[in-house]
Amino acid sequence: MNKKKAELCNVSSFPGGAHAVNADVQSGAIAPHEFSMRPVVEIDRYLLKWLLKAMGAPPVRFLLWNGEEVSGGMDPCVARVFIADRAALLRLIANPDLHFGDLYESGRVRVEGDLVEFLECVYHASAAVPPRGLAQRLISRTRPARPNTLTGSRSNIHRHYDIGNDFYRLWLDEQMVYTCAYFASPGATLEQAQVAKMDHVCRKLRLHPGERVVEAGCGWGSLARHMARHYGVKIRAYNISHEQIVYARERAKAEGLEGLVEYVEDDYRNISGEFDAFVSVGMLEHVGVEHYQELGDVIHQCLKVGGRGLIHSIGRNRPKPMNAWIEKRIFPGAYPATLAEMMQIFEPSEFSVLDVENLRLHYARTLEHWLWRFEKASDRVMAMFDVSFVRAWRLYLAGSIAAFRVGDMQLFQILFASRDNNDVPWTRNHLYTATERTES
Amino acid sequence: MNKKKAELCNVSSFPGGAHAVNADVQSGAIAPHEFSMRPVVEIDRYLLKWLLKAMGAPPVRFLLWNGEEVSGGMDPCVARVFIADRAALLRLIANPDLHFGDLYESGRVRVEGDLVEFLECVYHASAAVPPRGLAQRLISRTRPARPNTLTGSRSNIHRHYDIGNDFYRLWLDEQMVYTCAYFASPGATLEQAQVAKMDHVCRKLRLHPGERVVEAGCGWGSLARHMARHYGVKIRAYNISHEQIVYARERAKAEGLEGLVEYVEDDYRNISGEFDAFVSVGMLEHVGVEHYQELGDVIHQCLKVGGRGLIHSIGRNRPKPMNAWIEKRIFPGAYPATLAEMMQIFEPSEFSVLDVENLRLHYARTLEHWLWRFEKASDRVMAMFDVSFVRAWRLYLAGSIAAFRVGDMQLFQILFASRDNNDVPWTRNHLYTATERTES
Numbered sequence: 001m002n003k004k005k006a007e008l009c010n011v012s013s014f015p016g017g018a019h020a021v022n023a024d025v026q027s028g029a030i031a032p033h034e035f036s037m038r039p040v041v042e043i044d045r046y047l048l049k050w051l052l053k054a055m056g057a058p059p060v061r062f063l064l065w066n067g068e069e070v071s072g073g074m075d076p077c078v079a080r081v082f083i084a085d086r087a088a089l090l091r092l093i094a095n096p097d098l099h100f101g102d103l104y105e106s107g108r109v110r111v112e113g114d115l116v117e118f119l120e121c122v123y124h125a126s127a128a129v130p131p132r133g134l135a136q137r138l139i140s141r142t143r144p145a146r147p148n149t150l151t152g153s154r155s156n157i158h159r160h161y162d163i164g165n166d167f168y169r170l171w172l173d174e175q176m177v178y179t180c181a182y183f184a185s186p187g188a189t190l191e192q193a194q195v196a197k198m199d200h201v202c203r204k205l206r207l208h209p210g211e212r213v214v215e216a217g218c219g220w221g222s223l224a225r226h227m228a229r230h231y232g233v234k235i236r237a238y239n240i241s242h243e244q245i246v247y248a249r250e251r252a253k254a255e256g257l258e259g260l261v262e263y264v265e266d267d268y269r270n271i272s273g274e275f276d277a278f279v280s281v282g283m284l285e286h287v288g289v290e291h292y293q294e295l296g297d298v299i300h301q302c303l304k305v306g307g308r309g310l311i312h313s314i315g316r317n318r319p320k321p322m323n324a325w326i327e328k329r330i331f332p333g334a335y336p337a338t339l340a341e342m343m344q345i346f347e348p349s350e351f352s353v354l355d356v357e358n359l360r361l362h363y364a365r366t367l368e369h370w371l372w373r374f375e376k377a378s379d380r381v382m383a384m385f386d387v388s389f390v391r392a393w394r395l396y397l398a399g400s401i402a403a404f405r406v407g408d409m410q411l412f413q414i415l416f417a418s419r420d421n422n423d424v425p426w427t428r429n430h431l432y433t434a435t436e437r438t439e440s
Numbered sequence: 441m442n443k444k445k446a447e448l449c450n451v452s453s454f455p456g457g458a459h460a461v462n463a464d465v466q467s468g469a470i471a472p473h474e475f476s477m478r479p480v481v482e483i484d485r486y487l488l489k490w491l492l493k494a495m496g497a498p499p500v501r502f503l504l505w506n507g508e509e510v511s512g513g514m515d516p517c518v519a520r521v522f523i524a525d526r527a528a529l530l531r532l533i534a535n536p537d538l539h540f541g542d543l544y545e546s547g548r549v550r551v552e553g554d555l556v557e558f559l560e561c562v563y564h565a566s567a568a569v570p571p572r573g574l575a576q577r578l579i580s581r582t583r584p585a586r587p588n589t590l591t592g593s594r595s596n597i598h599r600h601y602d603i604g605n606d607f608y609r610l611w612l613d614e615q616m617v618y619t620c621a622y623f624a625s626p627g628a629t630l631e632q633a634q635v636a637k638m639d640h641v642c643r644k645l646r647l648h649p650g651e652r653v654v655e656a657g658c659g660w661g662s663l664a665r666h667m668a669r670h671y672g673v674k675i676r677a678y679n680i681s682h683e684q685i686v687y688a689r690e691r692a693k694a695e696g697l698e699g700l701v702e703y704v705e706d707d708y709r710n711i712s713g714e715f716d717a718f719v720s721v722g723m724l725e726h727v728g729v730e731h732y733q734e735l736g737d738v739i740h741q742c743l744k745v746g747g748r749g750l751i752h753s754i755g756r757n758r759p760k761p762m763n764a765w766i767e768k769r770i771f772p773g774a775y776p777a778t779l780a781e782m783m784q785i786f787e788p789s790e791f792s793v794l795d796v797e798n799l800r801l802h803y804a805r806t807l808e809h810w811l812w813r814f815e816k817a818s819d820r821v822m823a824m825f826d827v828s829f830v831r832a833w834r835l836y837l838a839g840s841i842a843a844f845r846v847g848d849m850q851l852f853q854i855l856f857a858s859r860d861n862n863d864v865p866w867t868r869n870h871l872y873t874a875t876e877r878t879e880s
Contacts, residue, residue, distance in 0.1 A: 124860070127790075127859070127860070183866060184866075184867055184869075186866075317786070317787065317790040317791065317792055317793075317859055318787040318788070318790055319787075338783065338787065339779065339780075339783055339793055340779075340780040340783035340784075340787065343778065343779055343780035343783075344780075346757070347757065347758040347759075347778065347780065348758070350567075350757040350758055350847075351757065352757055352798060352800065352847055352850060353757075353779055353796065353798060353850075353852075354797075354798045355796065355797060355798065356793065356795065356796035357794075357795060357868070358792060358793060358794045358795065360792065361862065361864065361866065362866070405862065406859075406860060407790075407792055407859035407860050407861075407862075410792060410793075412793075419567070419757055419846075419847035420564070420567070420846060420847050421847075422801065422845065422847075424801065426623060426624075426626075426801065426802070427624055427872070428797070428868065428871075428872070429624075429872045431868075431872075432867070432868070432869045432871075432872045432873070433872070
């Protein structure tokens with residue numbers, strides 16, 4: 001048991017991990033001819049030492065444009081951060097949460113060493129710094145998240161999910177599932193783990209053939225097709241990403257599932273109909289806490305008496321804004337909420353929370369697979385976009401691995417039911433024994 | 441599967457259920473010679489009809505002191521509530537949540553019919569009434585809960601748990617476990633279900649031989665002894681009920697477990713030492729939300745790096761004060777919190793919530809067992825106390841069954857760990873397969 005666990009938790013045992021993160025080392029190693037003649041002055045060193053202290057003194061060193069190293073004296077050193085010029089240094093000092101990403105993307109800041117390991121030790125060190133200290137407040141300044149009104153959501157979602165199905169196809173699994181997988185067994189492939197996740201969700205919901213399910217935020221439609229094919233239910237699946245809906249419809253048609261799955265290009269706030277079950281996997285991050293009660297009302301209105309539902313979402317241990325660069329560059333309008341915040345969905349309609357499962361390490365593992373595949377396809381990504389895009393997405397994937405590994409982010413699956421629903425299983429044994437698939 | 445579930449959920453299939461609740465019918469049926477000659481006037485009828493409406497029109501009838509019936513016209517009628525005099529009627533109208541219990545206890549209000557079924561349909565009907573309506577606010581007035589300061593807690597706990605071990609021995613299981621059991625298999629006895637609950641808690645905590653565990657609120661000490669005997673851990677268990685501590689110490693000595701279990705007669709706020717795991721089963725109800733952060737600090741301070749813990753507590757779907765009569769008569773200072781409120785324990789120290797399980801129906805079943813045993817022993821309870829005590833405890837047990845059945849109360853088991861604890865199992869499969877007991 002312990003051996004199995006160690007194997008699973010141990011980062012270096014992941015077949016793709018080392019390769020993936022080494023890619024940055026290979027492209028990012030600093031050669032002496034890259035150093036410039038511009039001098040480093042005392043204030044540069046002072047500012048960097050202040051930054052290291054504010055970050056909780058992680059075991060990293062800075063390598064300045066003239067080849068000079070600045071360190072906080074922590075050894076062994078996990079990585080070196082190359083800063084190409086003084087302007088980059090000043091931007092980094094002014095708002096590291098935001099500008100580290102910007103500068104990394106443009107190549108004016110580079111990381112020599114394992115990128116994931118570097119980010120992990122930085123996150124780990126800063127977690128130990130009192131969050132309300134002046135230094136932390138200065139280095140963790142946030143941007144106001146872009147609003148998730150009906151129009152705002154469309155724009156926010158468009159900017160991430162509509163950048164091209166061909167791009168996502170390069171590094172997602174064959175079913176195009178872009179949410180945390182479930183590694184039920186240690187040696188599972190990404191493909192197997194995504195199917196296992198879909199089954200885990202379906203078993204938690206205890207779907208019966210002929211039931212009607214509504215899905216909010218269906219991505220490329222994999223879960224809806226899986227439910228229809230294996231559990232014999234009828235699904236109406238909502239999404240405001242045009243590219244994803246087009247793909248989902250085509251694929252359902254090609255697989256002969258049109259009669260069971262209906263993809264609707266619309267906002268969750270416009271869900272209509274009456275359903276036995278509600279499901280949402282990886283949408284809540286884009287809803288915004290100020291809309292949670294609205295989401296709860298939608299769920300309450302569309303569920304039949306005795307209905308049940310499941311929400312799967314990234315979360316936090318305590319309230320904290322999204323990293324400023326991620327919000328700006330990768331996920332506009334996104335916010336990972338705490339469990340307490342998520343309860344605003346359930347409390348007004350008195351839903352009973354039946355089961356919460358935290359799959360944090362599964363998301364780290366999922367992201368390791370994605371990053372590995374992404375790096376393998378980086379030349380093709382480069383051809384589709386440009387080098388700064390590759391660097392930005394590398395940082396986003398690597399940073400997410402690190403955040404899940406150090407416990408900065410969580411992944412919650414919340415199963416709930418109407419207050420008066422007594423048709424609930426007495427134990428969760430059914431999740432871990434025979435399959436409940438109908439194979440219809 | 442469906443058959444098994446139906447059997448489990450169906451109230452009438454419980455062997456003791458019918459007997460237990462019939463006891464009240466047998467002792468409570470109203471004979472014609474009990475009616476008085478005092479007249480009923482129009483205002484009496486009007487007030488009762490208003491009350492029925494405010495209660496959401498449950499299918500019950502009132503039987504007034506002169507033998508006259510007042511009903512809301514709902515059929516079939518589940519039970520008749522006998523009101524012995526006008527003063528009782530006026531008190532019932534003035535504050536039913538508080539005075540129904542008082543009047544039931546004194547016999548001036550009696551229920552003819554199945555007491556649990558009566559309460560269940562009343563709770564069910566009132567749940568459908570808008571909680572902020574005038575009528576609901578009038579009939580659900582609450583008392584301020586008695587404070588849980590160090591002194592207040594001692595007094596509150598003393599009033600419930602120190603009323604005599606001999607009394608509790610009459611209707612609890614052999615191990616004296618006074619918290620929700622876990623009916624892992626449908627035909628389990630109360631004794632088996634309490635052992636299964638203790639194992640379920642221990643497996644969630646993944647106890648290893650030699651580890652140190654601290655328990656807050658240990659009751660009669662059953663869980664601590666179980667952990668020591670079957671999981672080979674060392675436990676320091678806290679409780680401020682003197683009677684319970686005396687019993688727990690004697691029993692541990694008799695069972696040769698003194699070297700592994702230390703019972704401390706003190707408040708959870710005074711916990712000292714360093715431990716691998718924290719556990720608290722059925723204490724949080726007595727802590728008070730205003731002390732949750734204090735409890736979280738205590739847990740944070742006493743847990744080693746990488747520690748984990750479990751809190752098992754009655755809860756709610758949304759914030760709602762304890763029933764006024766229960767707070768006054770049975771559980772002074774008690775409050776069942778929502779999950780969101782409970783997060784005040786975990787957020788400040790950034791504990792990761794790993795698993796939440798709702799065992800609501802298990803508590804209804806546990807209480808059915810207790811009520812059945814209580815009724816079997818009611819003559820002996822009467823001899824120990826008096827008839828009003830028997831009636832009060834009958835109402836408390838029956839009311840609790842009803843509250844768990846209709847979803848007015850929940851039972852949450854929350855497993856948590858330090859934010860940076862990556863030594864967590866990948867799935868919950870281990871809870872449902874081979875035992876992890878060491879049988880040391």
